[in-house]
Amino acid sequence: MEQKQQPRHDLNISGMGRTGGGVYKDVRIDGMGKVSGDIDCITFTSNGTVGIEGSLHAESMNINGTAKVEGPAMLDKMVIDGMSTFKDQVQSRTVFINGRATFDKSLKSDTVEVGGILKTKEGVQCESFSVKGHFTIDGLLNADQVDIKMNLSCSAQEIGGENIVVRKWKSSSFWEQLHHGFSTRLTAHIIEGDHIDLEYTEADTVRGNDVRIGPGCTIRLVEYQNTIYQDPDAKVGSCVQI
Structure with a gap:
């Protein structure tokens, strides 16, 4: 006989509350919540402060307040509009970061879009990375x-990919006004790809098939296979066709 699946119920915490892990349908935290185990749910939404001492498995995660996840996270969609910290590995099909997200280990996804702040102590692996x-x-x-x-x-x-484009974002956003006068640039040891188009980048080595070194760049070594362009404003130590 087929085993009957356990029914999923909603979990709601308003005010202050603590609960163990479990299997749920929709989990919603509107105050201060602590989860002392693994969570398996359809949707996970936090508008307050939440700490998960285990793992999180969900179709969607939406953080509007603050969240800390101690265990690994397996998600289909992640939306961070507040502040979140992930202590273990995270895998999500799509990741949207409009607030601040910190990953102590690796992040794997199909699509990562960053409109806020992303920090990770290990690597990021995805198909599309847009910032x-x-x-x-x-x-x-x-x-x-x-x-x-x-x-x-x-x-x-290090940065590796097929098509790599780096620009300054010409916007009068809050972040630009707050940090007005600071030099905005990308820093990396190695940038390697098929088609590379850089501006305001500082790197030890840039290696690609077709390479454009635009204004504001300082590159120690450029290795290219097909084409190379260097803006008069760019500084390149040496350039070698391979």
């Missing part, structure tokens, strides 16, 4: 499509 904000990646950023529009300085140890 209109700020990021700090202590490891490797590996994506097929990399589209970076900075309004604050950004950094990564």
